[in-house]
Structures are given as C-alpha cells and as structure tokens.
Amino acid sequence: MSATSAHRPRIAYLITNSEIGGAQAHVADLMQAMRQNADVTLLAGGDGHLFASAQAAGIPAIRLRMLDNALSPVRAVQALRELNTALREVAPDIIHAHSAKAGALGRVAGKVLGIPVIYTVHGFAFKPAAPWRQRLAARVTEWLLAPLTTRLICVADGERELARSLPIAGSRVSVIRNGLADVAERAHPGAPLRRIAMVARFAHPKRPDVLLEAFGQTGLAQCELVIAGEGPQLPAIRARAQAMTPAQVALPGSIHDVPGLLASSQIFVLVSDHEALPLSVLEAMRAGLPVIASDLPGIREQLDDGRCGILLEDKQPQTLARALQALAADAPRREALGRLARQRWEQQFGLARMIQATWAVYQDTLASAPRYRASARQRHAQN
Structure with missing residues (x-):
C-alpha cells in the first residue's frame, strides 16, 4: 500500500463512542495502518480507550x-x-464514519461541507430480529441518508443484501470483511476442559443470559465459565451468577488481555440475537478455538457454514447446553474444529487484506472527486 501522489490524503475517522468494543478496535487498526500513507485524525464522543490508543x-x-x-x-x-x-x-479529504449516530451526523456534515463520506456499517439496525420500532426508525434513517453516502462499506455479505433495499447504487457498495492482526497466543482446545469463554458487551443484542443458564444445565463441575465485557446488563447477570450452584462463573468486566483469556480456554461461545461480522468470533478463530455461536448470516460466513464451528439452531439454553456437553466430551473434535477455525482465519480474515481493500476504496473515492480534492489542497495550504 502506498500513496499515489506527493499529497498525503487527510482522513477523519468518526465514531460515536470511544469505549472498548469491536467497532472501536476496527477503527484503531485502520488508523494505525493508514497513518503510513495518510494524515489521520480521530473524532469521537466519550472519553474511552480509543483516545488512549490514538x-x-x-x-x-x-x-x-x-x-x-x-x-x-x-x-x-x-x-x-x-x-x-x-x-x-x-x-479532511475523506470522512470515514463508523457506528449509526456518527454515520448519520457524518453524512449530513459531509454534505454541508462538501466532503466525501465513507460509511462502514458494522451491522444494520433494521435486521428482522431487531425490535420493530428500531427496525422502522433505522430503515427510514438509512433510506434518507443513502444518497448522502459517497461509499458504503459492509463487513459481511449479509449486510450487503440488506443494503440492496436502500437507494444507493450497487457500484458504491463494497464488502470488506473485518480483519485482525495475528498474535502469538494460541489455545490448546484438545487439553482437558478447564475454561469456556465469551467476550461481549453486556447489552442487546448479545445474550450472555442464555450462556449463563446453559452452563448451569451442563453439570461441568470442573470447568470455569468466563464472560468478559462491560455493559448495562452486567449487574443483573452478576446477580444471577452469584445465585448459581455450582458457582464457577467469572465476570471480570472489560479485560485488555483478550488473547490471553482465549489462549487459556478450550471453547468459545457467542450467543446473540443479531450480528454483522463479530470481531470476538474472529479473535477466537485466530486463537485456534472451537466456536459455538448463533446461526446468523455473518457468523455463518465466518464459520464457513458450520464447517469450522458449531452453529446453534436456536437460542434456547438447552440447545446450547447440549452443544457444550458434546464438545466437552470430545477433545479430538475440539482440536479439529480449532485447527479448521485457525485456517479459516488465516485465509479470509487477516488484517492486511482488510487494510488493502479499504485503502483501495479511499483511492477510488478521491479519484472520483477531483474538484473537492483541488479545493482541499487549498485548505490544507491555508491551515
């Protein structure tokens, strides 16, 4: 990846919250990589970890x-x-917006100021599983804002299918799957089962409550369940965990060493009402962990239609409990699924692939807006 001219483009990364989360980690990776060839700036709300990363x-x-x-x-x-x-x-030459509210305000601001706006959809809020009021509001908002979107990036094929209902030309829509840089930590899923992990925000659409209840039904007395993350549902889940017997459940809140947690686990679980392409599943695949997750379009893409993981047919606790018990009793299968998950990550979800594809969208966007680019150079000179 290299700049195509002596002028380094200016890219403003815009996101609603700076807290720890999948979209924020995605933005941090983009900023770190793109600063080699562009002048990047972060614009965000809150006072979270993303500012420290920047x-x-x-x-x-x-x-x-x-x-x-x-x-x-x-x-x-x-x-x-x-x-x-x-x-x-x-x-900036480009506004690259992430998350719903920043995406909405960023596109309006881009129209007012004449700045091209790229909007990465980390998950449309008008999926069928979302509450109907949310679906209606999100669909109307995205329909109105689509004409203001210079380029739309979807993180999964399923999201692009949803985008077909919006008034935006298909040529302006790209699918760039989330990617992660490699780390040294590796799981050993074939080892005796000692830990099951889930990493997620304790808020809709995640369902840590389903995992907690399922774990209570498994009878895995020698195994610890760790659900890492923050969110408004955490106090209620903690209260339920304290009432469980046995009580081998850890809810540590946000942790900075997710690779370490995954490397010490033998199974990863993600239960959710709806998803786009969750980074937590990719982190587990990168670690070489077998994944049990909700059968949703984006997760289906990640797990290759279930060839390198277990897709749950529903969100009933007993269904998840049976899947956990089956993997708990079958170390060779855990080992095989973990190996296949790691191979799938290597082939499809590395960071370099995501960065190169995103840079190509930037270059295409700038090339298609020469008048703005010329006026931007004048503003840069004045600043």
Whole structure:
C-alpha cells in the first residue's frame, strides 16, 4: 500500500463512542495502518480507550462532547454543530464514519461541507430480529441518508443484501470483511476442559443470559465459565451468577488481555440475537478455538457454514447446553474444529487484506472527486 501522489490524503475517522468494543478496535487498526500513507485524525464522543490508543500512536484526536447515543434531537443538532466545527479545523479529504449516530451526523456534515463520506456499517439496525420500532426508525434513517453516502462499506455479505433495499447504487457498495492482526497466543482446545469463554458487551443484542443458564444445565463441575465485557446488563447477570450452584462463573468486566483469556480456554461461545461480522468470533478463530455461536448470516460466513464451528439452531439454553456437553466430551473434535477455525482465519480474515481493500476504496473515492480534492489542497495550504 502506498500513496499515489506527493499529497498525503487527510482522513477523519468518526465514531460515536470511544469505549472498548469491536467497532472501536476496527477503527484503531485502520488508523494505525493508514497513518503510513495518510494524515489521520480521530473524532469521537466519550472519553474511552480509543483516545488512549490514538495518543499512543501519535494520532491527533478531537473529543466531541455532544456526540453520544442519546436520542434527543436537540443534542443531535448540537453534536452536528460541534462536528462541523471540528471538520473545518481538520479539513479532511475523506470522512470515514463508523457506528449509526456518527454515520448519520457524518453524512449530513459531509454534505454541508462538501466532503466525501465513507460509511462502514458494522451491522444494520433494521435486521428482522431487531425490535420493530428500531427496525422502522433505522430503515427510514438509512433510506434518507443513502444518497448522502459517497461509499458504503459492509463487513459481511449479509449486510450487503440488506443494503440492496436502500437507494444507493450497487457500484458504491463494497464488502470488506473485518480483519485482525495475528498474535502469538494460541489455545490448546484438545487439553482437558478447564475454561469456556465469551467476550461481549453486556447489552442487546448479545445474550450472555442464555450462556449463563446453559452452563448451569451442563453439570461441568470442573470447568470455569468466563464472560468478559462491560455493559448495562452486567449487574443483573452478576446477580444471577452469584445465585448459581455450582458457582464457577467469572465476570471480570472489560479485560485488555483478550488473547490471553482465549489462549487459556478450550471453547468459545457467542450467543446473540443479531450480528454483522463479530470481531470476538474472529479473535477466537485466530486463537485456534472451537466456536459455538448463533446461526446468523455473518457468523455463518465466518464459520464457513458450520464447517469450522458449531452453529446453534436456536437460542434456547438447552440447545446450547447440549452443544457444550458434546464438545466437552470430545477433545479430538475440539482440536479439529480449532485447527479448521485457525485456517479459516488465516485465509479470509487477516488484517492486511482488510487494510488493502479499504485503502483501495479511499483511492477510488478521491479519484472520483477531483474538484473537492483541488479545493482541499487549498485548505490544507491555508491551515
């Protein structure tokens, strides 16, 4: 990957929250890689770990105080004004927006300021499994904003299928699957079963409650269940875990050493009502862990239609309990599924593939907006 001219493009990465999460990890990887050939800036709400990641990499960052997930129209207008001010200061060639609210405000700001906007959809909110009010609001919003989207990036083929219902040309829609850099830590799933892990935010659409109840039905007395993550449902799940017998359940909150946790586990689980292409599943595949997960389109893509993992036919605790018991009793199968998952990750979900494909979208976007690019150079010179 290399810049095509002496001018280094300016890219503003925009995301609603700076907390720890899959989309935030995705943005951190993009910023770190793209800074070799572009001047990148982070714009985000909150005061989370993403700002620390940017600072450690020497990447300028602007905290947008009014940007959050609140549904208040007044606050949205205030956030848009704040965003416009920040974008005038940064004068980017491209806005690359992530997450729903940042994606909405970013596209409006891009239209007002004449800046091309690339929007990465980490999961459309109008999936059939979402509550109907959410589906309706999300579909109307995305339908209205589609004409303001210079390029739309979907992280899975299933998301592109949903995008076909929007008024945006197919030539402006790309599928770039999430990717991860490799790490040294590896799991040993064929070892005696000592730990089952799930890494997820304790909030809809994740279902740690299903895993907790299923684990209680397995009778795996010598095994520990670890569910790592933060979120509004964590206190309620902790209360339920404390009442369990046996009580070998750990809920450590957010952890920074996810590779270490996965390397010490023999099975990974993700239960969810809906997903796009979850990074937690990719992290488990990278570690060489067998994965048990909800049968959703994006996860089906990751696990190659179940060839390198177990897809749950429903979200009933007894269904998951049976799958856990079957893997617990079959170390060779755990070993085989873990090996196949690792091979699938190597072939399809490495970081370099994602970075190269995203850079190509940037280059194509800039090449198709020559008038803006010329005016941007003038603004850069003035700044």
